[in-house]
Amino acid sequence: MTETPSSVSLLSDAAQPIVAATATALAARMPEISVAFYQRLFDAHPELLDGMFSRANQATGRQASALASSIVTFAVLMLDGDHPIDLVRRIAHRHASLGVSPQQYAVVYEHLFAAIAADLGDAATDAVVAAWTEVYWLFADLLVAEESRLHNSQPNPAFWAEWRVADSTLASSTVRSMTFTPTDDTPIADALPGQYVSVRVPAADGLRQVRQYSLLSPGQVRRIAVKRDDGGEVSPVLHGLQPGAIVEISNPYGELTLDESDRPLVLATAGIGCTPALGFLEGLTAAGSDRRVMVLHADRSHDQWALRSEVANNVQQLKNGTLHTWLDGRRMRLEDVQLPENPVVVMCGPLGFMKSLRDQAVAAGIADEDVRYEMFGPDVWLKSV
Structure with a gap:
């Protein structure tokens, strides 16, 4: 275009x-x-x-x-x-x-x-x-x-391809980490850090429903984290799948990806919003990046923080990575940390959390165009446009 x-x-x-x-x-x-x-x-x-x-x-x-x-x-x-x-x-x-x-x-x-x-x-x-x-x-x-x-731009023309559940393990009391392998030789697209896939499964009445999930690893690995919503139509189905089950998965998409600048990066997340941040961290550690990366995460408790060990391990592998947390109901406040100069801020979490954080970032002198976000499902905010 x-x-x-x-x-x-x-x-x-x-x-x-x-x-x-x-x-x-x-x-x-x-x-x-x-x-x-x-x-x-x-x-x-x-x-x-x-x-x-x-x-x-x-x-x-x-x-x-x-x-x-x-x-x-x-x-x-x-x-x-x-x-x-x-x-x-x-x-x-x-x-x-x-x-x-x-x-x-x-x-x-x-x-x-x-x-x-x-x-x-x-x-x-x-x-x-x-x-x-x-x-x-x-x-x-x-x-x-x-x-x-x-x-x-994709290596295959398919909207959907069948993938097999290879592994499904609890990442917290409500979140499962799921890994999929291809069922045929359809060319696999390389996912950029921060991108997502759509996953399509039959609901209880047989009607297929779709949800988007951030990829936890860039490249050709298809691994997602699914938070169970007991009233939902997709997450309970995915939580119930055993290894060997088949689901339909799209090619990777998403315009919120890891930029190639050397500016400091602040990844601010809450709850299951840590998933795109983990994709960013995986990409940075794989590249041996010396970029300054500050990870900020808020969650209900240490035990409910899904994928916490993976986030922490990736931060430790970065030469200039730091991790700060707000747990047990504490509200994330940017004034609690020393933000780097001229950062790019990437947010993911509940809408109220992101709105609050965006206001804090702008008040701290960060340009609005340098505050980016990912939203699961329809974008009812459209902050960046």
Whole structure:
């Protein structure tokens, strides 16, 4: 995908003032519109719930919230003259890991704009619908192009491949570390530190459901950590699998990867959010990096900190690695440590944790663009765009 310094010119002269005048009002209605859209979509295409969309995210409203945020954010970025490259990349990686096809954008358009027209009523004039149709297809075309680039960069054309459970061991009272081996000779993609895969399994009723899991090791190893959610549809299935069981796994994706700079790196995590950080640490130790790395982790207790020995061992192997922890309900505070100068901060954990940490980092003088994050599931924050 070609980057441009500004994207406001992508919108026609006729569309720009209409989008500017209606963005705030549409943003206010988009949460309700999105819920109605998904109802229409799944009534017409129930097959999309089999292996594509998460029923759990539909039930909580996270998927609807993410859709609403992304479309309006895209429009606002264009009006501000900013190219939405970060937004496009983040969503494209997620879509690529799910096997979203170009044809599905037309299906989404049909039902989304039917929901918009029904919600806005007389306010959905021909001019308003035309302007936001322009926004939608600009967004969709950029996503399709980036998703195509991502797929074509893989060593195989498969959206999904079958992998066999080789090992499943408890990493804490609620987390399992699982390793998979390929079932055939499909070429295996090298994963970058910090990337994730989608894992697809049949739920209790036979309908396939998908979740994303960070890879604990870069390269061609497929190892993940799964935190059990007793009310979930995927994690209990994965926890119950025995060695030899087969699951479907996507190629690795994710735009939050280890950069090649020599700037100090701060990895700030909470709970199961330590998993992408471990991928970063594995990559750094394998390269014999002398980069300064500060790992900050918060957890409910020492015993519930999954993969703690692996995190600690990797930090010890780094020439300039340090580890700081906040356990037993203590809140992570950046003022408790001496942050390095000019760091890159990478966060992963619950949304409230990341919002708090981002505010602390900015207050400490770290540029907002140097505070990066990974979010499991739909991105309802879109902080970096």
